[in-house]
Amino acid sequence: MQGKTAIIGNGDSVLSFKAGGVDAFMVADTSEARETLRKLAKQYKIIFITDDLAEQLDDLITRINSEPYPIVVAIPSDTGSGDYARRKMTEQMERALGVDILFNKEEK
C-alpha cells in the first residue's frame, strides 16, 4: 500500500518527511489546515500534523480519532514541541482511570 501516510505542517520541516515517503502538505494558516485535514482524512490512514496546528484543530482531530482509521498524530514542529500530545494522554488517563499514573510520578 502506498501513499497512505501524510503530513500537514506549516514549516519547512514537512519537507524532510517527504524524503521518507510521506506525502507532505504545506499549509499557511489554520483554516487551510482544517480544510486539508478534512480532505486527507478520507484518503489517508495516518496523518501527521505539527502540534501547533493540532492545538487549533483539536475538535476535528477528536472527531476523526473516534474511528480506528485514519489516525491523526501530533508531532513536534521545527519550532520545538508543544504539550498537545501529553495533554491528550493525561486527559485520556483521567477519563479511563480517574487518576494520573504517568506524570504525577515524575514530579515527586
Added chain:
Amino acid sequence: MARLNVNPTRMELKKLKARLSTAVRGHKLLKDKSDEMIRRFSVLIRENKKLRDEVELLLGDSLRQFALARSLSGRSQIEKVFSMPSVSVAADYEITSVLGVDVPKITLESKSVDGLPYAYAEITSEADASVEKINLAIEKLIRLAELEKTVSLLAVEIERNKRRVNALEYVMIPQLNETIAYIRSKLEENERAATTRLMKVKSMIENR
C-alpha cells in the same frame, strides 16, 4: 429507589427474577471486562509515553539535521531533491479487536528501496544523514500512531463500560430487588388476607 410500575402477581415476580439474574450476571461480566481493559490501558499508556518521548527526541534531532542540510544548500535545490521520494512508507493497515474494541493494527513492511531519494552528487552529506534519521523516525512514528490510537479508543470504551457497570450496579439491580421484595410482601399479604377470611367464614358457619 423507585420501584418498577408492575402488577404484584406471580407472573411478574417470575419475570423480574429472571431479569435480576441476567442483570447480575451481566454486571459481573462487564466488571471483569472493565478490570481487564484498565489493566491493559495502564500498560499501553506507559508504553505510549515512552515511545512518544523517544520519537520526539529523534524527530527533534532529525529536524535539526535537516535544518543544517538546508542551510548548506540552496532552497530550490533542497526542494528539488526532497520532493522525489524513492521510498514510500509501506505498511499493512488492519483492524483487530481488543476486548471488543476495534483498534488499528499496523504491520510495517520492510522498505523496498534502500538508499537515498537522490543522487549523491546533487547535495551535501548532511542531507543524507537527515534522510536516514527521518526514515528511522517515521518507522517509530507509525508504531506510535497505532499505540496512541489504541489508547484513545480504549479510554473511550472504558468510560462507556464504566457507565454501564454503574447503571447496572446502582440503578437496575436495586430497582429489581426492591420490586421483587414489594411483590413478595404483597403476595404474602394477600395470602394472609385469604386465610383470615377463611377463618372468619368458618367461624360464621359454626356459629349458625
